[in-house]
Amino acid sequence: MLIGDVEQAAARLDGLVVRTPVLRLPELDAELGASVFLKAEMYQHTGAFKYRGALNKMLMLDPADLRRGVIAGSSGNHGKAVAGLAESFGVPALLVLPRDVPGAKLEAVRACGAEVVFYDPVHDDRDVITRGLAAERGLVLLPSSDDPDVAAGHGTVALELFEETGGVDHLLMPVGGGGLAAGCATVAKALDPGVTVTGVEPAEGDDTARSLLAGRRVEIVPPRTLADGLRHRTPGSFTFEVNRRLLDGVAVVTDRELEAAMRFLWKYGRIITEPSAACGVAALLAGRVEPAGARIGVVLSGANIDDDRFRRIVSG
Numbered sequence: 001m002l003i004g005d006v007e008q009a010a011a012r013l014d015g016l017v018v019r020t021p022v023l024r025l026p027e028l029d030a031e032l033g034a035s036v037f038l039k040a041e042m043y044q045h046t047g048a049f050k051y052r053g054a055l056n057k058m059l060m061l062d063p064a065d066l067r068r069g070v071i072a073g074s075s076g077n078h079g080k081a082v083a084g085l086a087e088s089f090g091v092p093a094l095l096v097l098p099r100d101v102p103g104a105k106l107e108a109v110r111a112c113g114a115e116v117v118f119y120d121p122v123h124d125d126r127d128v129i130t131r132g133l134a135a136e137r138g139l140v141l142l143p144s145s146d147d148p149d150v151a152a153g154h155g156t157v158a159l160e161l162f163e164e165t166g167g168v169d170h171l172l173m174p175v176g177g178g179g180l181a182a183g184c185a186t187v188a189k190a191l192d193p194g195v196t197v198t199g200v201e202p203a204e205g206d207d208t209a210r211s212l213l214a215g216r217r218v219e220i221v222p223p224r225t226l227a228d229g230l231r232h233r234t235p236g237s238f239t240f241e242v243n244r245r246l247l248d249g250v251a252v253v254t255d256r257e258l259e260a261a262m263r264f265l266w267k268y269g270r271i272i273t274e275p276s277a278a279c280g281v282a283a284l285l286a287g288r289v290e291p292a293g294a295r296i297g298v299v300l301s302g303a304n305i306d307d308d309r310f311r312r313i314v315s316g
Contacts (some may be wrong), residue, residue, distance in 0.1 A: 001186050005099065005148065006159055006183060007150070009052075009149075009152040010055045011059075011241070012056060013056060013153065016055060017052055018043055018045060020042075020160070020292060022038065023037075023040050023269065024037065024038070025269045025271075025273055027268040031285070032284055032285075033291065033292045033295065034292060036284070037298070038271075039157055039158075041299060041301050042271075042277065042300060042301075045081075046077070046108070047302055048081070048277075048303070049302060050074075050077040050078040050080070050081040050157050050210055051081040051082075051085070053149075053150035053151065053152075053153035053179060053183075054082050054150070056149055056152060056153030057142055057147065058089065058142065059271070061297070065140050066083060067091055068091075068092060068139060069092035069137070069138075069139045069168065070086055070094075070142050071093070071094040071095070071096070071134045072140065073096040073097075073099060073119075073127060073129070073130035073144065074095060074096070074097060074144050075144075075228055075231060076101050076105030076106070077228075077301075077304055078142075078229065079095040079096075079109050080108045080109055081113035081296075082095065084108075084112050086102070087112040087113055092139075094114065094115045094133060095116050096116075096117050096118075096119055096133065097116055097118055098118070098119060098121040099120055101228075102182045102304065103304045103306050104305060105192040108296050110294070116125050121231060122222045123223055131234075145177030145179025145180070145182075145236055146238050146239050150179050151178075151186075151239060151242070152186075154179045154183035155186055155187050158185075158187035158297075158299075159187050159295060161297050161299075162187065162191050165297065167297060168195065168295045169195060169294040169295045169296065170197075170198065170296045170297070171184060171197045171296075172283060172298050172299070173240035173298070173299035173301070174227075174301050175230070175235075176232050177235065178208060178239030178240060178242075180292050181199045181239070182189055182243050183238070185242065185247055189246050190275025191304075198247065198248055198251055199251070199254070200251045200280050200283045200288075201250055201251075201252050202223065202226070202253060202276075202279070203252045203253060203255075204225040205220070205232060207223075207235055207251040211235050211240060212244060212247070212250060215244075218308045220233055221232040221233075226255040226258055226259070229277075246276060246309070247316045251283040251289055252288070253282040253286055257286045257315060258282045259275070259313050260278065260282065260285060261278040261282035262275065262278045262310075262314060264280065264285060265278065266283065266314045272303045274303055275305070276301060277300045277303065278300070280300070281300075284296070284298070
């Protein structure tokens with residue numbers, strides 16, 4: 001994948017996605033001694049960056065294939081994006097979601113008329129189930145991250161951030177399947193080879209960190225973490241190859257550090273994030289990344305979280 005692929009995705013998505021704002025918090029800058037630029041993807045359609053990649057992929061499909069219907073495996077945000085897009089395109093959608101998917105994400109999927117099949121995130125292999133159903137029903141598979149067209153769509157997040165800020169010294173984003181990281185790292189390194197790009201994972205779901213250390217994709221036990229959007233057992237094959245080449249490292253944060261970051265963002269900016277989205281800020285506040293004097297871009301990836309759950313976290 002090249003930056004040209006991301007630029008083509010940006011042209012394809014122009015006027016169809018929200019050019020999300022870049023937020024500043026003086027209190028965060030003061031705490032870190034740095035200039036922090038928060039790319040606020042919670043203001044994207046369907047409340048998360050996943051809309052970008054899903055739409056880019058759907059726009060590239062043959063219309064005859066698209067009319068057969070689409071299927072996607074998801075922890076929630078990709079499913080929500082696919083369900084909403086399928087409704088707007090007037091095509092059927094089948095979503096394979098974990099049994100413990102947050103209620104806000106499940107309600108949004110069902111409100112769009114999508115069919116839902118549940119899987120057990122501890123014992124089942126979501127990708128095997130999704131591929132089997134796609135073949136059985138003749139549906140088009142829309143990967144959540146491990147696909148060059150999806151990753152290129154996600155990379156438009158970084159393209160907008162660099163256009164807005166003029167560039168940063170350090171870029172941080174959550175790493176789940178790796179599509180957001182691969183797309184953003186492709187843009188960042190092409191525009192400024194000297195920029196440091198760091199992915200952030202929950203400590204209980206550090207499959208990418210372990211894989212980079214091993215030099216190959218490794219599989220971990222099903223993660224149990226507050227960051228429900230980052231509970232991957234292993235990195236994607238395509239995304240891992242990109243991230244192995246372009247990421248400067250992966251930081252890990254605990255669930256308590258994620259909660260602290262969510263509270264900080266709410267206290268000083270009234271910014272609502274889901275736990276996965278707070279990874280970058282958590283890494284900064286916990287000292288996993290040295291921020292002093294730097295210009296730092298952070299992707300806040302989404303805000304699809306149940307109201308009661310959010311209130312419990314920020315009041316803790």
